[in-house]
Amino acid sequence: MKRRLLTAILTGTSALAATLPSRAVLGGECCPGTVWTPDSKALLFLDGPPARASTGIYEVAATGGEVTRRFSSIAYFSPKLRWAVRPGSGETTVLERLADGKRFTLPTYGADVTWNDAETRLAYTRSDTSGNYDRRATRVFVADAFGSPRAVATLYGGGVSGWVDGDTLLLSGKSAPGNRDRDLFTLNIRSGAKKTLRTALGFRGVSLSPDGARVLYTISFDSAARNGLWLQSTTGGPLTEINDYGAYRWRDAGRFILIPLKTDGGAHVLRQYTVRLNAWNTLGDLGNQVRQGDWNVSPDGKLLNYLSAKDGNVRVLTLP
Template sequence: MKGVLSLALAALLSVGQAATLPSQAVLSGTCCPGAVWSPDSRGLLFLDGPPARAATGIYQVGAGGGAVTRRFSSVAFFSPLLRWAVRPGAGDTTTLERLSDSRRFTLPTRGADVTWNRTETRLAFARSDTTGNFDRRLTRVYVADVFGAPRQVATLYGGSVSGWVNDQTLLLSGKAQPGARDRELFTLDVRSGARRSLGQALSFRGVSLSLDGAWVVYYVAFDSQARNGLWLRPTAGGAARKLDAFGSYRWRDAGRLLLIPLRPDGSPHQLREYRVKEATWRTLGDLGDQVRQGDWSVSPDGQRMAYLSARDGNLRVLKLP
């Protein structure tokens, strides 16, 4: 009986009284929303300038805090591996610069960023009409190898590029006709043109591919009861899983999804982890704080999490269990 009571108490504590995860402020003064991790997971990059810094630029601070240094003197869209700077220009033209040798080429992205494959040797971008209801706007999707000419691979209405499943397969969402009610989430082989439908809904929100491209997570709202909710689906085809949760989520690695459940009562945010292979949840702990405006990220190595504190506006880092 004593063992049963101990297990019951442990289960109660894991759900209702999760231990607080210790965190450290690495930046203070509410300066730095939208900080992102460096590719090596050793630091965080953020945009800042006067009066806090002498000049506007992209700055970096270590994952454990310490000195702040300027990483880039110019502002641009930087690729995830920090190999490229994407610099919008006047009109349609955007210049892409390889940082290792300053070699450049241009694409007609109309000032938008591009979506890189994992090796940053190929990219995709979308060009949408600039007037009219978004649900009916024509969007053309293009792909290009670096230093190569763009090639159109798809036409959508009210659509977008969600990412690269692998080096030759895009994940897209959109409508086939402007008057259609539903959007389709599908993969597209950019070489053969083969498509695989993953689902239909009024809208797909928060679409996010796992790090290996094998899974996609998204949520559906304001649709039918059968469609609404948080969903996990294999990109190679197969049944979707409806996850019994709602909140803000990020991939920790190829097989683990982190989620911060919605807490409208203002209590500290909890951090939960879903293991895809086992189809199980566990609570990692609470933050002793709330995340401000969904501003949090996971380091590329899956070992740390950074978040903007709702309590004091500081950028904080914690080690993940």
């Protein structure tokens, strides 16, 4: 508590931060869970009757204006909108390349998939369906586009956190069902080389930087020495404890934005950490709060959208 109070004094609280101007681009509490298009020019969201004529994925420009339907079918779309992933009622999931409609199938049993940055390769998991989660076996599979899957790892109480690069996964989980602690580790799917980055009771909010060079994660309910928000290189090396707590998103490869936990009902503040400088600066406050952690930074790092707790509108602001 003393450390967090000192951090607030040094970096500024909501009382000292200027309110950042934002604009409502969607209203009527219609649209939680909006996501950015790859070009950072628009937001996508799921909607349907009675607000829209039919159910689909809709789009609104980051500046607001007319809402149009982008996709008529419901699916998991890849981050760069190159693929539609459509789980079936059984084991088969259909993956469709949107450029030409070409399809292939994988036995994911309804699970979504995690794409590498080029969206030429993917990973997914299949877990036991009974027993304590901490002891359930989770098998990690990888496949190239239009290729056959192969198992690369078995974890207990864990899963895939993302792709570090085209050949390397970031995973977390226990190596044996009876273990207390989990490992956060990288796995090269070609060579099988494994590197453990950290060991703890559990990892939350695991977030890779856009270039895969660094990872942010939270440890809680462990020892005092382990608990906290941490920054680490994905090649290993020393840890950096981030002396604050809250929700975080990467802005670009060298900066992330954090909204500190608020317990007094005040406006949420945007704080920015620059890795190279090991330093914070306060960007401003929102004038109200984010509802249910629903906020994201655009892929180009210039804009931020959030669901307003005050009126339920989706708002967009330009980041300083």
